[in-house]
Amino acid sequence: MAYLEVRGVAKSFGKRKLLDGLSLEVEQGECVVVFGPSGCGKTVLLRIIAGVLEPDQGEVWIGGKSVADVGPEARGVAMAFQNFALYPHMDAFENIASPLRARNRPEEEVKQRVHEIASLLRIDHVLDHLPKQLSNGQKQRTSLARSLVHGPSVLMLDDPLRNVDAKIRYEMRLELPRVFRKFHSTVLYVTQDYKEALALGDRIGVLMDGHFEQVDTPVAIYGNPNNRRVASLFGDPPINLFPIRPERGSDGAVHAQIGGQRVALGPRAAELAGRDCVLGVRPEDVAFGFEPGEGGIPVELAAVTPFNVRTVTLLKASDATEILASRPEDNSLAAARGHRKGWARIDLDRALFFDAASGARL
Amino acid sequence: MNKGLLRRAIRGVLLLVVVFFFLFPMFWVLLMSFQTNQDILRTPPSLTFTPTISNYVALISGEIQTSVGTLPVYYMKNLWNSAFLSACAVALSLALGVPAAYAFARFKFRLGEDIAFTLLSFRFAPPILVLLPLQLYFQDIGLYDTYLGLVWVYQLITLPLILWIVRGYFEDISPDIEHAYRLDGHSWFKSMWKIAIPLARPGIAAAGLLAFIFAWNSFIFALVLGSSDVQPVTVGSLAFMTASGIQYGTIAASLVLSVIPTLVLALYTQRYLVEGLSLGAVKG
Numbered sequence: 001m002a003y004l005e006v007r008g009v010a011k012s013f014g015k016r017k018l019l020d021g022l023s024l025e026v027e028q029g030e031c032v033v034v035f036g037p038s039g040c041g042k043t044v045l046l047r048i049i050a051g052v053l054e055p056d057q058g059e060v061w062i063g064g065k066s067v068a069d070v071g072p073e074a075r076g077v078a079m080a081f082q083n084f085a086l087y088p089h090m091d092a093f094e095n096i097a098s099p100l101r102a103r104n105r106p107e108e109e110v111k112q113r114v115h116e117i118a119s120l121l122r123i124d125h126v127l128d129h130l131p132k133q134l135s136n137g138q139k140q141r142t143s144l145a146r147s148l149v150h151g152p153s154v155l156m157l158d159d160p161l162r163n164v165d166a167k168i169r170y171e172m173r174l175e176l177p178r179v180f181r182k183f184h185s186t187v188l189y190v191t192q193d194y195k196e197a198l199a200l201g202d203r204i205g206v207l208m209d210g211h212f213e214q215v216d217t218p219v220a221i222y223g224n225p226n227n228r229r230v231a232s233l234f235g236d237p238p239i240n241l242f243p244i245r246p247e248r249g250s251d252g253a254v255h256a257q258i259g260g261q262r263v264a265l266g267p268r269a270a271e272l273a274g275r276d277c278v279l280g281v282r283p284e285d286v287a288f289g290f291e292p293g294e295g296g297i298p299v300e301l302a303a304v305t306p307f308n309v310r311t312v313t314l315l316k317a318s319d320a321t322e323i324l325a326s327r328p329e330d331n332s333l334a335a336a337r338g339h340r341k342g343w344a345r346i347d348l349d350r351a352l353f354f355d356a357a358s359g360a361r362l
Numbered sequence: 363m364n365k366g367l368l369r370r371a372i373r374g375v376l377l378l379v380v381v382f383f384f385l386f387p388m389f390w391v392l393l394m395s396f397q398t399n400q401d402i403l404r405t406p407p408s409l410t411f412t413p414t415i416s417n418y419v420a421l422i423s424g425e426i427q428t429s430v431g432t433l434p435v436y437y438m439k440n441l442w443n444s445a446f447l448s449a450c451a452v453a454l455s456l457a458l459g460v461p462a463a464y465a466f467a468r469f470k471f472r473l474g475e476d477i478a479f480t481l482l483s484f485r486f487a488p489p490i491l492v493l494l495p496l497q498l499y500f501q502d503i504g505l506y507d508t509y510l511g512l513v514w515v516y517q518l519i520t521l522p523l524i525l526w527i528v529r530g531y532f533e534d535i536s537p538d539i540e541h542a543y544r545l546d547g548h549s550w551f552k553s554m555w556k557i558a559i560p561l562a563r564p565g566i567a568a569a570g571l572l573a574f575i576f577a578w579n580s581f582i583f584a585l586v587l588g589s590s591d592v593q594p595v596t597v598g599s600l601a602f603m604t605a606s607g608i609q610y611g612t613i614a615a616s617l618v619l620s621v622i623p624t625l626v627l628a629l630y631t632q633r634y635l636v637e638g639l640s641l642g643a644v645k646g
Contacts, residue, residue: 052541072544079545085538089560102547146546 001064003028003186004049004154009058010210011044018044020210021058028153031180031187032215033201035194035233040207042190043082046156049188050079062154073102078152082159082190084143086131092118092142093127099150117145120179137168148183155185161196173199194234198222206230223350228359231280231352237312237324240281243356248273258346259317261297266348276356285347286325288313296343299323315344394614402610417615430606436590437616440598445623447509447584447594448577451516452524452570458517459524460566464554466525467532468540478529481522489518493586500587507589515583520573527572531565532558567634575624595620 002025011019018041026032034042047053049060051072059066067075078099086095093114094101100110118124121141126134134142140160147155161169173196180187191197197204198218205215214226225231231239244256246269254269255262258279265272288301299315306312307326315323323344353362394402396413420426421437465471466478496515497506505511535558543553559566581596590598599616602609 047541050541050545052537052544071550072541073547073549077545079542081538081542083536083538085536085542087539087543087557098543098548099546102552143542146542150547 001061002026003030003063004188005061006045006049007059007061009045009048009055009060011041011048011053011055017210019048019055022207022211023058024205024212024215026186026188028186029184031177031189031200031202033189033191033197033204034207035191035197035201035204036207037233038192041210042207043158045207046079046158046188046190049154049156050077051075075154076152077154077156078147078150079156080140080143080147080158080160082162084131084139084163086134086139086142086146088131091128091130092123092134092138095131095142096127096145096149098146099152103150113149114145117149120182121145137164140164140168140172144179148179148185151183152185154188155180155183156188156190158190159192160189161191161193169196176200194236198234206233225352226361228278228280228354228361231354235282237283237326239352240279240283240286240324241354242279242281242321243276244279245276246272246274259297259299259321259323259344260319261317263295263297263346263348268348268351269353272353272362277362278354278356278359280352280354281323281346282350283312283324283326284310285350286315286323287345287347288315288325288327288342289345290340290342292343293345295348296345297323299342299344301340301342315342317344391614391617394611395618397611397614399607399609399611402614417611418619420612421615421619426602426604426609426612428604428606428609433601433604435598435601435612437595437598437601437619440590440593440595441620441623443509443592443598444578444594444596444620447512447516447592448574450509450513451520451577452574454513455517455520455524455573456566456570459521459569460528460559460562461554463525463528464532464558467529468537468558478525481525484518485522489582492518493582497586506587507592509592512584512588512592515587516577516580518583519576519580523573523576524566524569527569528562528565531562535561564634567631571628571631571635574627578620578624 004024004026006022006024009019009022010017022041022045024032034045036042044053048055049062051060051067051070059068061067062075062077086092087098090098096114096118097110100113105113114127115124118127121144123138123141123145126138126142129138131139131142140163144157144160147157161172164172177200189196189200191200198221201218203215203217204221206213206221208229214221214230216224221230222234225234228241232241242258244258246254246256246265249255254265254273256265256269256279257263288299289296292298297317299317301313302316302322303314304311305314310326310328312324312326315325317323325344354360355362393409393411395417396415397411398414398416401408401411416427421435424435424438426433426435466474500506500511505514539561540553540557543557544550548556578594579596580594584593585597585600588597590601595616599613599620602612602616
């Protein structure tokens, strides 16, 4: 049995059904990232687990026990709020010490543990400041320190990096896994940033339309998405989606028109002949070159965006289909800026096929 | 440039008019309190007079010298009654109203809005409406002419005021701050006591001050439901309309004295009033 279980939770606000029979299992010591577009109910889910909101239906189990009748203070759950929710009339030290005070720890221990966590998060020099005197990054760390200080069994972080600047976000993204490991907490991490999700999650739960579309490892979510919507949520630049209708040719192989060019789809598409599909291709699986070759789609180089490590190119096929391709940064394309003709080749072994109507993976 | 100057000048003049309108009566009362009745009733009125503190002496010593002899007054007792009644009424209202306001702000319960509105509606009805039956009841159950009875009816004035003002302040505090405190492991009672009430302190101070002023200025309840033993200054000042005429100087002096306690309280409470509500802990 998983340490934290959410069983068939439903929650409506007025007529709006935000969570609809949602279930999730998180093992002890595991970090699951809850990922989804804004307003999809991520925060509501955390609040239901925390016990500050009651579900209309369903139950939350923590450590093998239903916590339906347990108040938020007794669930052993800590949470860092997106808006920090620091106590404005207490200094940073007292903010962080609050969970220890609630447990009546001796003053010596409180001091020691607050200083320990504060130096880990590098806020030990501002412990005597009131929240209003802290920068956003310091507020965020104070809020995080408060949720970690007593070693909670379940730690929930509600988009903690949203309100901090890019530099701190980057630092914290590297630092947090270390912190999680140190405390061996079961972590639920909410974010809207797919990079954060991929960087921090042992598993990622993609929350859409009130339930998890897919809960899987970052590698699987990215490379093996259940459906088209999950595929398009992850990746920057986003996945290329081509509506296609594969046909069986006279030679028995399955072909489709992509960008005005007949492309052989390979054995994986054998079953798809005559069916409307969407072909999903990650930009890194599109090769662009100036030499024609087998399976090449004639394209025009429309734009080149260097992303430091990778270069993203926008290609236009003869029928105006736009194809995004990304490749390791090199200088050969920088010179090629401008409307140059070339060829795009799709790595069909790595392409994804979705049903045109439902978006489900085929 | 000239336009701006003109505007500033006009604004200054208008402000002066307003200040004059509001402050001149107080200034005049202050002057009157240092004049004898003869000086006050001179025609035409004059700004020159020989100041006297006889009015204050009369109030404090409890004897007024009138043309028909010496009259006893209970002004100091009345002043004490005012302070005692108002303070008790506000204290009781705070003790009852602040937790109630918290409940109305934080919990949704059956008939919650109706109850809150009913409490507010006490302020709509003229007091005279309930006074007559109240007087009969009070005499029956022995509350007539007691501090307890007056503090009780003063709740009609102070409780709705405190309840509604403080409720608004509680609603302005982000519930997340209290949720965070609960999740730290504190009970809901502690989250009210340690988080909500300290953060709503400016609102509680404002409501308490306002309620105190309303209670201090109330007149009709004490007039009907008490005798001079428990009556506040508002009622007590009626004694200065004597058989031998109205003692304007004494009334003015009593007004000046009766303003002092609320003024001191307002000055003291001011620092809580200006204290920022949300001190920047929650990002908007």
